[in-house]
Amino acid sequence: MKPITVAIAGYGQRGSLYASYALRMPDVVKVVAAADVRPERLAKLASSNGLEDSALYGSVEDMLAQPKLADLLIISTQDKQHHAHAMLGLDKGYAILLEKPISPSLQECLEIRDAAVRANTPVAVTHVMRYSPFFRQIKNWVASGRIGQVTAIHAIECVGYWHFAHSFVRGNWRRADESSPVILAKSCHDMDLLHWLAGARCQKLSSFGGLSHFKRENAPPSSTERCLDGCGVKKTCPHNAERFYLDEEVRRIHGGWPQSIITNDHTPEGMERALREGPYGRCVYRCDNDVADHQTVTMLFENGVTANFTLSAFTHDNTREIKIMGTRGEISGKGSTRLLTLTEFGEEPVTVDLSASVKELSAGHGGGDIVMLREVADMVRTGTAPSDSISDIAGSVHSHVMALAAEHSRVNGGMAVDLAAFEAMHGGARNG
Numbered sequence: 288m289k290p291i292t293v294a295i296a297g298y299g300q301r302g303s304l305y306a307s308y309a310l311r312m313p314d315v316v317k318v319v320a321a322a323d324v325r326p327e328r329l330a331k332l333a334s335s336n337g338l339e340d341s342a343l344y345g346s347v348e349d350m351l352a353q354p355k356l357a358d359l360l361i362i363s364t365q366d367k368q369h370h371a372h373a374m375l376g377l378d379k380g381y382a383i384l385l386e387k388p389i390s391p392s393l394q395e396c397l398e399i400r401d402a403a404v405r406a407n408t409p410v411a412v413t414h415v416m417r418y419s420p421f422f423r424q425i426k427n428w429v430a431s432g433r434i435g436q437v438t439a440i441h442a443i444e445c446v447g448y449w450h451f452a453h454s455f456v457r458g459n460w461r462r463a464d465e466s467s468p469v470i471l472a473k474s475c476h477d478m479d480l481l482h483w484l485a486g487a488r489c490q491k492l493s494s495f496g497g498l499s500h501f502k503r504e505n506a507p508p509s510s511t512e513r514c515l516d517g518c519g520v521k522k523t524c525p526h527n528a529e530r531f532y533l534d535e536e537v538r539r540i541h542g543g544w545p546q547s548i549i550t551n552d553h554t555p556e557g558m559e560r561a562l563r564e565g566p567y568g569r570c571v572y573r574c575d576n577d578v579a580d581h582q583t584v585t586m587l588f589e590n591g592v593t594a595n596f597t598l599s600a601f602t603h604d605n606t607r608e609i610k611i612m613g614t615r616g617e618i619s620g621k622g623s624t625r626l627l628t629l630t631e632f633g634e635e636p637v638t639v640d641l642s643a644s645v646k647e648l649s650a651g652h653g654g655g656d657i658v659m660l661r662e663v664a665d666m667v668r669t670g671t672a673p674s675d676s677i678s679d680i681a682g683s684v685h686s687h688v689m690a691l692a693a694e695h696s697r698v699n700g701g702m703a704v705d706l707a708a709f710e711a712m713h714g715g716a717r718n719g
Contacts, residue, residue, distance in 0.1 A: 290317040291664050292357040294381070296347040296372050297364035298323040298332050300548055301386055301413075305361050306336050308660055315664045319357050322350035327551060351375040359667050362386060365459075366466050370395035373410070377402050382667045383410045384660075388475050389683060391467035393691050393713040400684045411663045412683035414479040415655035416607075418662065420641045421622055422480060422655075425611065428618055428629055429484060435615030440484060440594040444477050447605030451580065452526045453545045455600070456501045457567050461576035463694075469578040470494070470697075471690040474598050477607070478693075479678060479686035484611065487590035488685055488706065494693040495701045496582030500600070506572035513568045515559070526571040528562050584693045 293309065293316050295302045302321070309316045318336045322344040323329050329343045344350035347364060351372070360381035362372050370390045376383050383403075389396045389412060403410040416422050429437060446455075455473070460466045482489060509519025514528040521527040531537055532546050533555070547553065550561035562568030580600040587593055606623035616634075620627035625642040662677055692704040 288314045289668075290315055291359055291667050292317050292319045293359045293361055294318075294320040294322075294350060294357040295332075296322050296350065296360060296362045296376075297368075297386075298325075298328045299363060301363040302361065303328075303332070304656065305363070305660065306332055308657060310336065312657075312661070315661055316359070320344070320350060322347045347372050348375070351379055355379050355381060358382060359384060359663070366391050366472070370399060373399045374402060377406050377408055377410070380406075380408065382408060384413060384663050385410055385680075386413050387683070388467055388471050388690075389680075389687055391463075391471065393687060393710070396684045396687045397710070397714060400680045403680045409666055410680040411659075411666070412678045412680060413659065414476055414678035414683060414686070415659050416476045416480055417483060417655070417678055418658035419622075419655035421620065421625065421627065422484075424627055424639060424641060425609070425618055425620070426484060429486075429611065429613075433615070433629060433631055434611065434613030434617060437485065437592050437611060437613050439592065439612045440481060441610045441612075442477060442481060442594065442596045443608040444474055444596070444598045445602035445604050445606050445608065446473065446598065446600050447602055448525055448600060449531060450545075450605045451600035452501075452571050453531075453567070455578055455580070456526075456571045456574050456576045457528075457569055458545075461574060461578060463578055468690070468694040469580075470582055470584070470598065470693050471687065472578075474582075474596070475683075475686050475690045477596055477598075478689040479683060481586065481594050481596065482588075482682065482686055482689065485588040485590065485592040485594060487588040487592065489689050490587050490589045490707075491703055491705055492584055492586040492689065492693055492696060493701050493703045494582060494584040494696040496579045496598075496697055498577060498580050500580055501571050501574070501576055503572055506570060510570050510572060512570055512573050513563065514570060515562055515568055518570065528568050532562055532567060533558055579697065582693070582697060584689075584696075586689070 290313060295305060295318060298321050306318050309318045320342045321329060321332050324346060332338060333343060360376040361384045362369055363386045364372055366388055369385060373383060373385055389399060428434065454460050455469055460472045466472055507520045511518045514521055521529060532549060549565060549567045550557050582598045584596045604623045606621060608621045611618040616629065616631040618627065618629055626638055626640055628636050628638045630636040666677060688706055688710050692706055692709045696702050696704045
C-alpha cells in the first residue's frame, strides 16, 4: 500500500507526535515537508524522518506559498493561527487534518467549515477520543440498541490537578484572550463526544463555574513568586514545580510529559534554569491565569436526550468518566481503568476490559491518535467521504458552538442559550 504524503504545519508537541507515528506506519503516511519558526525543531525532524533542508520551511506561510507539496496538511500551530493556515491550505487544495480547537473564534470556525464545503475538500478535526477503543465500544453498544433509547448522559472530565496546573495555570492555555476558554481548549473533545453519542445536535444549554482556587488571594503566606525562591510550603504543596519537573521518579511516573516540553535543554541545569526563568516555575497562586478551574454544562439535544458535563481541575487522575442511561439499560466506565460495563435491565452486568486493545495501539489518547491517523489517511487515499467515526468539519464546528455557547452562558450567570440562535448571531447558517 502506497502511503499518503504529509506536510506538517507547526512542529510542536502534536506535530512531533504525528512525525513519530509516520515512522511507525511507513505504509500509511510519509512526512515530506514541515514548517516551524524554530530551526532546532526542524533540525530534529530532519534527523528523525530523513527530510532534506529543501523540505523545511521557517514559516507555514512560506511552505504554503509553494505548489502543493503533499496529499494531507496537518495543522498543529497555535490555536489563533489555525484559521489563516487552514484557509491557505484549502486554497492550495490540501486535504486537512486540523488540530482542535478549530479556532477560538466561532466566526472563524464557521468560515473554515464553509470554505471546506465550497472547495469540496475533506477537513478532519483531531477529536481523537472518537477513535479510542473505549469510546468506540460505547458507541457500538449505543448503536446496537442494547440499552434501548438513550435518555440521559452524565460525563466528567477529570483534568488532573497536575495537568491543570501545567497547562491552564502556568502554561499556554492559562488565559482565554491568548488561547481560548478551557471549556473549548480542553473540553471540545467532550462536546464532540456528547453530540456523537446523543445522536443529535444540541438545542439548548446552560453553564456555571469559574476560577475559584488558583488566585493570589489563596496563596499561602509563606509562598514565593517562584517555587525555587525558597517557598515555605513547597514540601506540602501538591503543585510544587521543583518536585514535579525535576524529581526523576515523578517524571518516570508521568512518562516524561509534560516535564520534557518546558525547555529544549533537558539537562538538570537546563531544567532548573527553565523553572527559574520561564513560566513553569511560577507559583500557581501567582500567575496571570484567568480560565475557569471548574465548570458544569447542562444540555438538551434535539432528540430529547439530556446531558450533564462537569470539568474539574481538582482530581487525582487525568481521565474521563461516563454513564449513559437508556430505556432498557445503561453503560458506565472510567477511561483510566479501561473498563466498561453494560447493564441490560434484568440481566447480569457485562464488563469489558479494553486494556489489551489500548496497549496494542500504544499511542496517545487511549490509542485514538493512531486509529485517527490511519482512518484519515484511508479517507484521503480513497477519496471517500468522512465516515460517522471521522470528526469532519461540520460536526466538529457544532462541538465548538456548544463549547462557546457554554462559556457565554457561564460568564452571563448561567443563562439558557439557544444553539441555533447563538450560531446565527455569529454569522453561521445551520450546516451538518
